Amino acid sequence: MFTNHQSTLRTRDVRNTVVAATPDPGPNGGESGRTPRFSRFRGTRAVASRTVAAVIGAIALIAGISLAPSAALAANPGTLPVASTGTPLSKDSTAELVVRGVETGSTSVAHRVIELKLDENGASPAAPPYAWAEPLREFVRDYDAKHGVDFIADDDSVGDAYAGLQNDETGDPTTATAGQIADFADRLARFIAERSAGSKGTEGSEGNGLAGLESHTGVTGAVSGGDASDAVATFAGLPLGGYLVITSGGPRVHRPVIANLTPQYDAESRQWLVAERFEAVAKHSSPGVDKSINEQRDDGHVSGRDAKDSGSDVIAIGDAVTFDLRADVPVFPNNAMHRDFTIADTMSAGLTLVGESIEVYGVTASAEPAGDDAETRLTAEQYGLSVGADEGSGADERAYTFRIDLGGTYYDGIRGYDAIHVRYRAIVNDRAVVGPTGNPNEVTLEYSNDLYHSQSHDTDKDRVTAFSYGLEVVKTSGDGKPLSGAVFALGGDVADTYEGVVPLTESGRYRLPKRDADGGIVDEDRGALTRDLTVSDSGQLWISGLRPGSYTLTETQAPDGYIIITQPIPFSIVDTATEGGHTDVEFTGTVVGQKTAGYAYREVRNYRGGLPITGAAGVIAFGVIGVLLAGGGVTLAAVMRRRRR
Template identity: 30%
Template sequence: MKSLMKRVFAAAAAIATVFGLAATTVATANAADNATLTVSTTDAKFAGKTVNAYKMFSATVSGDGKAVSYTLTDEWKPFFKNSTASGLTGATDANVNDKANEYVSSLTGKEKDLVAFAAKASNWAQKNNITAATTTVSTDATDGKYTATFTGLDYGYYVVAVPGATLANASGQYATLVSVDRTNVTANIKGDLPTVVKKVNGESATSAKIGDTLTFTLTSTIPDMSAYDTYTFNFKDTLSQGLTFGQVTSVTVDGVTDPLTVNTDYTVTTPTTSDNTLTVSMKDFKKQQANAGKTITVTYTATLNKDAVVDGHGNTNSATIQYSNNPSSGGTGESEPSKVRVFTYGFTVDKYTGDSYTPDAARLPGAKFTLAPKNGEPMSFVKVKDGNATENAVYRVAKTGEEGATTTIITPANGKVVFQGLENGEYTLTETKAPAGYNKLASAIGVKVNGSNDGTDTTNATVNITYNNDNNDTTYDQTASNGVIPVQNKSGVVLPGTGGMGTIAFTVIGVLVIALGVAWTLKRKNA
């Protein structure tokens, strides 16, 4: 009899110590189930996302809090009876509670197996629409952490996951298992959400001149789609009005020799005048499950056009991933946007005359200039605004073959002309013709355009325009204040001749003396 009682108490103790929690006494009823579970993360991409907490087991805690016993909930019994879903074998209606307790308890200390179990449990709960407590991750970080708080929870053993979360690391952990067996419990959000990284010419920002063709890449990671029968995975890229879409040149998976095929593996929806969004939609993406964790990259081209913003915030373009986040309902989520900026720059020439450069100095219309890359041929421009006595003339870089393009830039009545649509670099400004009555510049002017940005889309670029008065010089020792380069012309002077009115008078008198002498000589001969 004593032996039997020992076995009974031993069995009870074994159940009470499930999940590695030692039990020293048989658990008694909870005084109250009103627990708070706070989960947190330092990762901003979880901000504002929903978090689900699925109660797998109910828990009863002893009065002294040292012993916990767990009872499997009815909703989770099918999970453990399905060996494919849970990994547990031999569970029946009669023994599923004990088998589930024993199985989960056996995973204690086996990190890899526990992680795999958490993933299976999370996937199954999402796919089967299991009841969950829900809350939302804060959008503002406190002490560097974004938090989500569940209140009024029953004691129990929970699977906590963000819908749509996938592989977090090499071990594949993207669900948190947590025992809520006291008033306040904390845990960390596990997993990763699909993200995209956008680059332009391999960088987060670049400069270009109008008409340049740029290469954009959109890179993401193929998620774990094991919980899904079908999976939505779309690249969505919004181009600025300053970009004209070219074409998708490739879609590739890292480590896979052949690129994916348009209309077989993906489709392309090109931007329109009303919706400047490029969409690359993956077809039958679930077949890429074998490549989960590998990078997938979309590459496309676009041209900087006449509507490009000059200086300022630049031309901002953003991309997101639209992805499945609910295998039971087919719902989707959208990643945080990844942004790049394309900058194009400009400067102003102010043509004046006089001893000093002041607002009151006389301005000169009619001066003609060319602008060329240093050691290059003159660039073509299109006049986009006529200047007058009060307004600047504006010329932008012309696209190849554009109608009305010219290499000659002419100053208006106020003497000021704006060059727009330039990339960073060195240029040669040459005066080809001075205004009537003024001397042309003796040498060309070297101009250096150097723009930079701080990586955000809410601040203006910093643009430094420097120049020199000798294009052969390798230094640019003068700074264009507010991007304005003053160019002085000096008036021409009437050069002195070698004769004047006095000389002419003496010449006339000399001629008369000679004539009179000839006449006197002739008269004497005839006498």
């Protein structure tokens, strides 16, 4: 199940409502009434814009959070809310803008795109009251010509068509229409970025400003409650007017925000008042990734689905393992300059990718919290696939087992999905690690987090681990000294598919054979198979690459001078987490009774088959007695014959 990126909560329309004080909506500005689902990958939610103002008549137009442009830009006192408090408007009036929904580590820059014009005494807006900032007038006129709107008048003032735009109630780029506020803000953000060319706006904006355009960098501070990364961006002392706020650099993908800091007319005092503080909530998506192992099997293991850095299973050499990756589709504005979106997977050396098993699906989340998501298999043309360490390098210069590219030109074809689901198989090979280190498998989601400026990225990761085990045997004499020369045969839980083991270069060490994607033993191992497991000169026997279970070793040859053990010797490999029959727990890779981590340990003793003697006297005595008995028998037979005669 997944959580949609977009909120279904409609923003409150405040155009004809008296706003006294809006309750604090929390660090993210409130939630959708819909059950959150995508949030599980990151632990955050796509947020709704429940708050539009915090004090008297504080009205903001947010391309990402859908507020009322007509109220913000209207000059007719009869259409405005009645203000009761505030500071009288003057030429020196400023206000504070607080943008919620940002995160620690991000940077927010507010560009003053619309200027407020005052009359001669500075106590009232001029007629017309608002004008486009000079560096942007070329852009607005070009936008008007392309889309048949009149957002700028001949005198460079803000046109009525712009002031009368409808609220943007979803902030969804997939439904953004040319000539509407979300599309305009998106294109305006790109224009500023393209023309910046490393220049700085006033107040400095770290290279994100356009020459001649007033720009301010907000102070980002953490807030209590909610997610640990939740923060607000505060802009103190902003001149009145309209601002385009662009946030970048954190783990969230932000859409541009247009916030208007405008005076309100107070009918009672018959003066224009300025609120001390304006608030807005930025819409964003918080892409995350999830990985699971063998989630199709219901055998008591923890698959790791829907849980961060969780998931483990047990493996043997030759096993086929299924992995599932699920990643949120980032919500990029239509005109973002950077739309990178990749899913990369890094397997441990003990796993071999079955390349042809990779399947990629687009996921549409169910409208019902308990409903089933719909999946559509993507064609090879809808994404890029790189397999192999050399080809799979990401922006962080790491090498990946494989990498799926869903950004750039591919993004338009998949942006309508809520998530991407990747499924593939791997085969456990002879490099599988035995013990608690395990064989980890990590997925990395990489995506653009600075949509209009630098080629910067953020990542999210998840991992699962596969554990393998083994048997450790020490062959000793009755007094505990190591014995060589013993030979065993392996049995037990390997019996169904067992054809033998492969000897390693070191004496006394063996492993299960490698298998191909179809389950057959690979040719290089088939020729080396043996069922005779001979202990080393020091009496040691190691068998690696096993799953937990019950096994037997049957002695087929005893050391010289020792009695052979005729009954199978039982072994049990039990992960310490499952001791006592526990299920639905994470495996540890350690074994009950182990001596070496990951190996079930057993000492097997042999005893000699005879009793000791001193010299040969016993043998001679027995020989003499035998001769005497034989001679007596002959004499007795002769006497009996005489009597019968």
